[in-house]
Amino acid sequence: MNLQELIHISKRKLSEAGIENSRFVMMSLFRGVLSLNEADLILDGEKEIESKLSAKYMKAVERVVEGEPIDYVLGFREFFGIRLEVTRSVLIPRNETEELVEIVIDEEKNSKVFADIGTGSGAIACALARNIPSSLVFATDISRDALMLAEKNARTNGIFNIRFIEGDNISGLNDFLDSVEVIVSNPPYVRTGDLDSLDINVRKYEPMVALDGGKDGLDFYREFLKYLPTGKKVYLEISQYEAEGLRELVSDLNGYSCEFKKDLSGNYRFMILRPEV
Ligand code: SAM
Ligand code: GLN
Known part of the structure; x- marks a missing residue:
């Protein structure tokens, strides 16, 4: 799966689940779980993501969909x-x-x-x-x-x-x-x-x-x-x-x-x- 596909799927999952600020949540998970940022998305959208990493990211998305506060999912809070x-x-x-x-x-x-x-x-x-x-x-x-x-x-x-x-x-x-x-x-x-x-x-x-x-x-x-x-x-x-x-x-x-x-x-x-x- 490449970055763009990953984004697409996770955005759909989050908004289908009625998560507020789904874009903000998605970007937070992107930064927190994949150590990537907005620029990587724009510049490197076609880049393939290692399957282990995309699975980890999707697991985090699932946890948010189930209602767990994002700070627990990320494991930190500023x-x-x-x-x-x-x-x-x-x-x-x-x-x-x-x-x-x-x-x-x-x-x-x-x-x-x-x-x-x-x-x-x-x-x-x-x-x-x-x-x-x-x-x-x-x-x-x-x-x-x-x-x-x-x-x-x-x-x-x-x-x-x-x-x-x-x-x-x-x-x-x-x-x-x-x-x-x-x-x-x-x-x-x-x-x-x-x-x-x-x-x-x-x-x-x-x-x-x-x-x-x-x-x-x-x-x-x-x-x-x-x-x-x-x-x-x-x-x-x-x-x-x-x-x-x-x-x-x-x-x-x-x-x-x-x-x-x-x-x-x-x-x-x-x-x-x-x-x-
Ligand atoms: N100070 C942190 C903050 O502001 O994010 C945590 C606040 S939380 C509302 C209350 C904390 O008080 C919890 O960590 C809880 O374990 C602790 N606590 C509850 N009863 C207590 C008691 N009788 N004596 C000391 N700590 C207590
Ligand atoms: N503000 C917290 C809440 O209602 C309560 C924190 C507390 O009991 N000190 O979610």
Whole structure:
């Protein structure tokens, strides 16, 4: 089979399956699986593709057709300019979380010690550690598989100012909590009863431990706030449906002022706690 034929077949399969942006998906697979780009297509369309390679490409197309998120099929996702390996042990990092990182970098570039609780693929920790090179970042997760992948992602990207700790919520930071100045987290925040209404691809492929926030979506925050000492700066991603619930939860928190920020889609998505002066 030559390149043009391969393109033709895969485009048809993707659009027949009703995949949105089928051209974008096809080009991503082209780049990711075959290491080819648009120019190769134009200049070398008649070039024969090795059968092993075309089979690998068609297998990837099949996986997308079956509904698997393209980032899992490719095996990586770009986050804040960093290429992160992603497997089904970790949530695929979202664009809103890049906005969270932007806020933190903007406000905390002079801080030294950070924590990323529930690091998943290592997205937030890697982005902070790379962009604030004089910092030390403690990255925790309750999932050992996630933590191993996060560690690998940091190493592959040449990022060495992160320490990885397996642990539960804020208590997972143990003795290190004292030295931490800034805590960042994108915890699981989907209400258990809403998990069924998530996009089928999310529900079927992404880890529930990364998404399930308990009955009202606030389990993680409740536990976190219970043990939060005074004097930290805290940047949390939140559900667009939970700003009110969280406002209530922090109303009796001593020593902190609270600000909610919207994401680019206009939803309340971030909660910032600052020590009161
Ligand atoms: N930080 C990554 C990101 O933004 O792409 C992953 C976020 S994902 C929504 C939440 C992560 O928190 C998952 O990796 C999950 O394993 C972890 N997690 C869930 N419950 C936790 C807990 N009690 N303590 C620590 N980590 C937890
Ligand atoms: N934004 C994710 C989703 O709904 C949820 C991530 C989370 O629970 N932190 O797909």
